[in-house]
Amino acid sequence: MSHLLIGNWKMNLGSSKGGELATAIRETITPTSGTDIWIAPPFTSISNVSNSLKGSNIKFGSQNVHWEDHGAFTGEVSIPMLKELGCTFVIVGHSERRKYFGETNNIVARRASAALRAEMYVAYCIGETLEERAKGQTNTIIQEQLDPIIYHLRPGEEKFLVISYEPAWAIGSGNVAPVEEIEKVHQFIKDYWKDTVTSSIRTNCPKILYGGSVVPENFAPIIASNLVDGALVGGASLSAQKLKALFDISEAALKL
Numbered sequence: 669m670s671h672l673l674i675g676n677w678k679m680n681l682g683s684s685k686g687g688e689l690a691t692a693i694r695e696t697i698t699p700t701s702g703t704d705i706w707i708a709p710p711f712t713s714i715s716n717v718s719n720s721l722k723g724s725n726i727k728f729g730s731q732n733v734h735w736e737d738h739g740a741f742t743g744e745v746s747i748p749m750l751k752e753l754g755c756t757f758v759i760v761g762h763s764e765r766r767k768y769f770g771e772t773n774n775i776v777a778r779r780a781s782a783a784l785r786a787e788m789y790v791a792y793c794i795g796e797t798l799e800e801r802a803k804g805q806t807n808t809i810i811q812e813q814l815d816p817i818i819y820h821l822r823p824g825e826e827k828f829l830v831i832s833y834e835p836a837w838a839i840g841s842g843n844v845a846p847v848e849e850i851e852k853v854h855q856f857i858k859d860y861w862k863d864t865v866t867s868s869i870r871t872n873c874p875k876i877l878y879g880g881s882v883v884p885e886n887f888a889p890i891i892a893s894n895l896v897d898g899a900l901v902g903g904a905s906l907s908a909q910k911l912k913a914l915f916d917i918s919e920a921a922l923k924l
């Protein structure tokens with residue numbers, strides 16, 4: 669078993685500040701075979717982050733990607749463009765993309781399957797809103813978000829896929845989800861994967877991360893769960909010290 673921590677910087681830190689933080693992270697953390705670290709800066713900071721991380725095994729990637737290689741898609745960035753910079757992964761379907769930019773399950777799945785086809789790792793974000801949870805719709809929403817990517821998945825591609833469960837109500841709110849609630853949804857995802865995918869293309873469920881207000885103070889019980897393979901971290905990933913603290917907690921949990 670191994671863990672993965674993804675730092676999602678969102679729309680924070682331009683090129684020079686991003687490069688500085690990546691240098692600080694590199695000097696503070698040495699990823700092990702136990703816990704991987706991936707960093708997702710804004711597009712314009714990727715180059716500098718790449719320079720700062722040269723020679724380290726911390727990976728970097730982007731917060732979104734288009735499914736076409738080039739063309740008239742104003743404001744979008746393609747897989748070959750990201751690969752040219754050395755990106756090895758993309759985040760897709762973040763709840764902020766869904767909420768503020770109207771990204772649907774189909775759009776998210778198109779982005780993800782193009783990246784998987786190009787052998788880029790994909791952090792595929794799913795999760796319910798507070799309203800959906802209150803109506804008891806969590807599992808239905810998760811299922812609807814998973815279906816289009818499962819439908820497009822080809823054998824072998826699952827090894828590039830990471831599922832990130834991020835209840836929208838927990839993101840940036842300071843309200844981390846209770847461990848039992850995280851476990852219930854992660855178990856549901858595993859069962860659903862087994863029922864729908866394993867029987868047809870015989871693949872194990874990908875890693876499942878949790879995201880939403882993860883900080884060093886609340887992370888230990890979350891990562892101690894056998895159902896949690898890591899975290900997608902927003903705010904706390906903007907500090908090398910906090911990321912290092914999360915890394916140490918993850919390493920300690922692997923030894924439990």
Ligand code: PGA
Pocket residue numbers: 676834838839840841842879880881882900901902903904
């Ligand atoms: P947060 O963001 O850690 O700041 O809540 C999480 C995320 O957006 O994935």
